[in-house]
Amino acid sequence: MSTAARIAGALLAAGLVAGAGARGEARSQGRVGSVLYATTTRLYLDAGSREGLAPGQVLRFQRAGSCRVEQVSETRATCLGSGRVGDTFQLPEPAPPRPILRPPPPASPGVLEQRRNVLASAPYPPVDYHEAAGGGVEARRGSIDAGVRHTTWWVSGGPGAWNQERADAGIRGAPLGGGFTLDLDLSARRWSRRSDPISFRPDDPTQLYVWEASISRRSGDGGPAFSVGRVRPYRVPGQVILDGAQAGWRLDGGSEAGVFGGAVPNSVTLAPSLDHGTFGAYWIGQRVFEPDSTIRFLRHETRIAFVNTDDLGKRLEGEALVEARITRRLDAALNVRVGASAAHGLGSLDTIRLDAVRVDATARPIDSLSLSGSYRHEGGSVPELDGPGRLLLGGEARHADLSAAWEATETVRISILSGFSTDLVTQKTRRWIGPEVALTRLFGDRGGVSLGYDQEDGWAPGRSAWLQVLARSQGVLQVLARLSWFRTSQIAPADLDELGVSTSIQAYGSPSRSHTHFTFRQLPEFLSP
Amino acid sequence: MSLLLVALALVAAPPPSSRMQPPGHIAVETRCEACHSPAGWTPVSFDHSRTGFPLEGRHVSASCRACHGSSTDFRAPVPTSCGACHQDVHTGEFGNRCASCHDPSSWATQFGPDAHRFTNFPLTGRHAAIPCEECHQNQRDRRFTRAAADCYTCHQADYARTAGTSIDHARAGFGTDCKSCHFPTRFKGARFAGHDACFQLSAGPHAGISCLDCHTTLTSFAAPGTCTTGTADCMRCHACAHETKTHAAVGGFQCSNRKCYECHTFTAGTGLRPPAGVRR
Numbered sequence: 001m002s003t004a005a006r007i008a009g010a011l012l013a014a015g016l017v018a019g020a021g022a023r024g025e026a027r028s029q030g031r032v033g034s035v036l037y038a039t040t041t042r043l044y045l046d047a048g049s050r051e052g053l054a055p056g057q058v059l060r061f062q063r064a065g066s067c068r069v070e071q072v073s074e075t076r077a078t079c080l081g082s083g084r085v086g087d088t089f090q091l092p093e094p095a096p097p098r099p100i101l102r103p104p105p106p107a108s109p110g111v112l113e114q115r116r117n118v119l120a121s122a123p124y125p126p127v128d129y130h131e132a133a134g135g136g137v138e139a140r141r142g143s144i145d146a147g148v149r150h151t152t153w154w155v156s157g158g159p160g161a162w163n164q165e166r167a168d169a170g171i172r173g174a175p176l177g178g179g180f181t182l183d184l185d186l187s188a189r190r191w192s193r194r195s196d197p198i199s200f201r202p203d204d205p206t207q208l209y210v211w212e213a214s215i216s217r218r219s220g221d222g223g224p225a226f227s228v229g230r231v232r233p234y235r236v237p238g239q240v241i242l243d244g245a246q247a248g249w250r251l252d253g254g255s256e257a258g259v260f261g262g263a264v265p266n267s268v269t270l271a272p273s274l275d276h277g278t279f280g281a282y283w284i285g286q287r288v289f290e291p292d293s294t295i296r297f298l299r300h301e302t303r304i305a306f307v308n309t310d311d312l313g314k315r316l317e318g319e320a321l322v323e324a325r326i327t328r329r330l331d332a333a334l335n336v337r338v339g340a341s342a343a344h345g346l347g348s349l350d351t352i353r354l355d356a357v358r359v360d361a362t363a364r365p366i367d368s369l370s371l372s373g374s375y376r377h378e379g380g381s382v383p384e385l386d387g388p389g390r391l392l393l394g395g396e397a398r399h400a401d402l403s404a405a406w407e408a409t410e411t412v413r414i415s416i417l418s419g420f421s422t423d424l425v426t427q428k429t430r431r432w433i434g435p436e437v438a439l440t441r442l443f444g445d446r447g448g449v450s451l452g453y454d455q456e457d458g459w460a461p462g463r464s465a466w467l468q469v470l471a472r473s474q475g476v477l478q479v480l481a482r483l484s485w486f487r488t489s490q491i492a493p494a495d496l497d498e499l500g501v502s503t504s505i506q507a508y509g510s511p512s513r514s515h516t517h518f519t520f521r522q523l524p525e526f527l528s529p
Numbered sequence: 530m531s532l533l534l535v536a537l538a539l540v541a542a543p544p545p546s547s548r549m550q551p552p553g554h555i556a557v558e559t560r561c562e563a564c565h566s567p568a569g570w571t572p573v574s575f576d577h578s579r580t581g582f583p584l585e586g587r588h589v590s591a592s593c594r595a596c597h598g599s600s601t602d603f604r605a606p607v608p609t610s611c612g613a614c615h616q617d618v619h620t621g622e623f624g625n626r627c628a629s630c631h632d633p634s635s636w637a638t639q640f641g642p643d644a645h646r647f648t649n650f651p652l653t654g655r656h657a658a659i660p661c662e663e664c665h666q667n668q669r670d671r672r673f674t675r676a677a678a679d680c681y682t683c684h685q686a687d688y689a690r691t692a693g694t695s696i697d698h699a700r701a702g703f704g705t706d707c708k709s710c711h712f713p714t715r716f717k718g719a720r721f722a723g724h725d726a727c728f729q730l731s732a733g734p735h736a737g738i739s740c741l742d743c744h745t746t747l748t749s750f751a752a753p754g755t756c757t758t759g760t761a762d763c764m765r766c767h768a769c770a771h772e773t774k775t776h777a778a779v780g781g782f783q784c785s786n787r788k789c790y791e792c793h794t795f796t797a798g799t800g801l802r803p804p805a806g807v808r809r
Contacts, residue, residue, distance in 0.1 A: 151660075325609070374624055419647055460651055
């Protein structure tokens with residue numbers, strides 16, 4: 001190395017150190033903080049409470065932008081907002097120094113020894129800690145959801161409004177002791193106003209639905225697993241709820257095999273009934289692969305069951321579901337159900353039919369692009385009860401959709417939605433495609449706006465456009481308002497132009513880990529044929 | 530002096546590979562500050578959006594272990610589909626993409642008339658303002674696969690209800706394609722598009738008039754739209770005394786329904802127009 005180079009290097013290093021010292025001096029005197037590390041939404045600052053930062057403060061960067069202080073330690077802080085590493089900001093004026101409280105002089109060794117002997121000889125209750133079987137904190141706490149809701153349906157020119165008040169409650173995995181948990185899912189509804197013609201339970205303005213009321217024991221460490229009561233069978237694909245039991249053996253890692261059986265409640269009222277029932281067996285397989293493998297997660301679920309219900313009659317059903325995560329870019333699922341009518345018992349199986357084939361896939365080829373698609377073939381095995389005592393047989397149908405969403409920036413998402421649906425009985429088909437642009441953070445953390453349009457053709461061609469505003473106060477209130485315009489052809493003697501307004505107001509309360517929400521929703525529609 | 534400080538700093542700085550790895554964490558290069566705050570190892574704050582699965586709604590408050598299990602290896606694959614964590618109450622009908630209908634904040638359904646446009650049956654008129662269960666009555670399995678898109682599949686009872694009324698659809702020979710005459714808002718106020726071939730109702734002075742304002746009955750048709758009903762009664766609105774007076778100069782005028790119809794069809798395609806003085 002030449003002499004000149006050595007001198008230049010020394011000068012450069014000296015300059016760097018001097019500059020660093022100067023910056024440090026400026027920081028201590030001029031009260032400037034900076035961003036050490038930045039993620040998409042969170043910044044990590046080199047200043048903390050010692051420099052006067054406190055949660056909730058808004059810091060404005062000297063370059064551009066701002067952030068809101070989230071958490072503060074003595075010397076560091078996190079801040080919500082957008083910025084870059086190296087961004088600087090003015091620190092607030094420091095709080096006046098606290099008066100120094102001098103501790104009393106230490107006790108003499110003799111006094112300390114006396115106290116130590118007193119503590120050592122004092123009795124104390126032993127505390128044993130045992131990890132709850134089957135999971136951590138979340139599993140022990142369970143979750144509770146409760147909500148009340150008022151809904152109004154109204155259309156101009158129609159016969160009148162419909163008003164409903166309802167209360168919903170859900171308990172998931174609430175601990176009962178001994179490893180037992182309670183699951184509850186119910187809804188109580190009251191129609192305060194309906195206008196004729198009424199198709200669904202016209203004589204029952206007050207309705208109670210209980211989908212689940214079961215006691216379960218299912219350990220994450222393996223061993224016996226069962227549920228009893230009104231059971232929604234755990235991960236048994238396609239199985240209806242039943243008043244009975246599910247029992248199985250759980251392996252380490254989440255796989256499980258077992259049987260289930262019981263009475264099947266009424267499909268409309270959910271009233272218990274001994275006239276219909278089901279029994280069968282199931283297998284749940286689950287495997288996690290190495291993080292760098294092609295297939296990273298695989299779950300497969302199988303069911304074979306005899307089912308006797310009020311809508312489908314006696315059938316033998318087999319169903320399989322396979323779900324896989326392929327690399328970190330693709331999730332895919334395949335679900336197949338086959339059914340055979342057994343009107344005169346299992347010995348007379350006939351009319352074997354492909355009830356359903358469903359394929360779902362979601363891919364994220366790059367971080368900012370998401371593709372999602374599905375295909376469904378419904379074999380027409382799902383009839384609907386249409387009014388008291390009448391049964392409408394569902395027909396074969398196919399449905400497919402494909403959507404793409406591109407997160408152009410942190411605040412702009414552009415989507416394309418498309419799909420088609422075909423009723424194979426009447427050969428009626430509809431197709432649709434359209435864009436949606438969402439400004440997800442137009443109001444910052446308090447919400448955003450989206451607007452979209454879609455073009456539809458087929459047996460009822462048309463088009464629609466919408467503007468949606470979502471505003472929220474974190475964890476307290478959420479307001480969603482949507483204004484829509486629809487044009488539909490060939491579904492009436494003239495083209496229909498309709499305007500719809502939908503609002504939903506939800507208020508949340510979070511006592512401890514429970515969650516309560518209140519919803520108000522109305523759907524006025526203005527029709528101008 | 531500066532050179533000495535630089536040298537000391539370089540010597541004192543620990544090499545990257547010697548960073549402390551907390552127990553239970555995987556041995557990879559990790560920036561602790563991406564998750565942990567200097568205030569302590571807990572609470573943990575992690576920008577999940579960088580994983581390709583941004584946490585929205587209730588997911589924000591979920592504990593890490595609720596999804597990742599007891600493992601501290603957060604690189605271990607976790608399926609991102611909804612069905613991987615949420616048990617399906619729809620018996621598989623909609624697959625594992627719950628977010629198409631459910632609000633991630635409250636799980637309340639967001640599926641309304643807008644979303645129904647993306648099916649084979651757009652909700653128009655009154656269909657957009659009735660609760661879901663009026664059509665999808667299965668509460669047990671919460672299924673919604675009512676494949677039929679034609680009106681009659683759901684409105685058979687309404688069609689049958691016309692029996693014995695003045696507009697007995699079956700006897701009058703009306704078809705079961707309800708939408709060819711009725712608007713989806715309400716059954717009343719139907720339009721019969723084929724009527725224009727006989728007597729224009731879609732426009733002109735008789736636009737919007739109801740069937741029984743003219744026809745004495747609708748149950749004696751041979752077939753709708755054949756112009757042979759013989760049941761239209763013009764005199765209900767057009768008084769003979771008035772019409773006789775206003776038609777004084779019209780040769781061959783008679784105050785009878787048949788004679789009215791011979792001149793006044795109001796069908797635009799034929800070029801005929803109502804003579805001056807003819808009122809509804």
